[in-house]
Amino acid sequence: xxxxxxxxxxxxxxxxxxxxxxxxxxxxxxxxxxxxxxxxxxxxxxxxxxxxxxxxxxxxxxxxxxxxxxxxxxxxxxxxxxxxxxxxxxxxxxxxxxxxxxxxxxxxxxxxxxxxxxxxxxxxxxxxxxxxxxxxxxxxxxxxxxxxxxxxxxxxxxxxxxxxxxxxxxxxx
Numbered sequence: 001x002x003x004x005x006x007x008x009x010x011x012x013x014x015x016x017x018x019x020x021x022x023x024x025x026x027x028x029x030x031x032x033x034x035x036x037x038x039x040x041x042x043x044x045x046x047x048x049x050x051x052x053x054x055x056x057x058x059x060x061x062x063x064x065x066x067x068x069x070x071x072x073x074x075x076x077x078x079x080x081x082x083x084x085x086x087x088x089x090x091x092x093x094x095x096x097x098x099x100x101x102x103x104x105x106x107x108x109x110x111x112x113x114x115x116x117x118x119x120x121x122x123x124x125x126x127x128x129x130x131x132x133x134x135x136x137x138x139x140x141x142x143x144x145x146x147x148x149x150x151x152x153x154x155x156x157x158x159x160x161x162x163x164x165x166x167x168x169x170x171x172x173x
Contacts, residue, residue, distance in 0.1 A: 034068035035127035036060065036103040039082050042073050046111045047099045054115055063124040065103075072098065080138075087138035104130030 038057075040047035050056045060067050070078045086096050089107050100109040101117075104126035108114045117123045 033066075034132070035065050036067045036101055036123060037085065037132070038067050038069045038099065038101045039078070039085070040069065040071055040099045042071055044098050050099050050111050050114060054111070056114060056118055059118050060123060063118070063121065065124055065127045067101075083138040084135050088133055088136045102132065103127050105133060106130075 040051070042048075057067055057069070070081065072078050072082060085091075085102055085107075089102060089105075091100070091107060091109075095109045097109065099111065099114060100107055101114050101123070103123050106126055108117045108123070
């Protein structure tokens with residue numbers, strides 16, 4: 001009887017030790033550092049064409065580039081992450097739209113630029129030679145609730161209505 005209890009305890013200890021080791025055997029997607037980061041939108045026709053017509057991500061995968069894709073409508077936190085990437089890479093406001101691909105210390109915006117960089121292996125070269133910079137936190141937006149309230153009051157002032165009130169008073173008096 002004691003032998004079966006010892007055997008059962010040893011067997012349980014082996015199973016428990018195996019169960020605690022299993023998670024270290026698998027590498028989850030969150031532990032893989034991306035070589036490129038893409039931001040797109042579900043409602044952007046250029047983003048859809050880049051993915052469905054041009055097969056950009058399949059071509060990058062064939063080149064061995066690990067791309068993390070963020071679709072801005074999927075999660076509200078992606079908008080802040082997008083602003084942080086724009087701030088880190090010093091993206092000008094004129095280029096601050098989707099689709100945009102960050103790789104190494106560079107970024108590519110627009111369908112033509114991204115496709116050209118994939119075709120001439122620029123993205124593959126940058127992903128293998130340059131690491132992505134540490135992400136900086138973007139400062140808060142310039143607009144606040146006070147600005148929107150003030151803009152509402154300014155918008156509410158209708159110069160035509162004020163002129164009509166002044167003209168009507170003069171004609172009555």
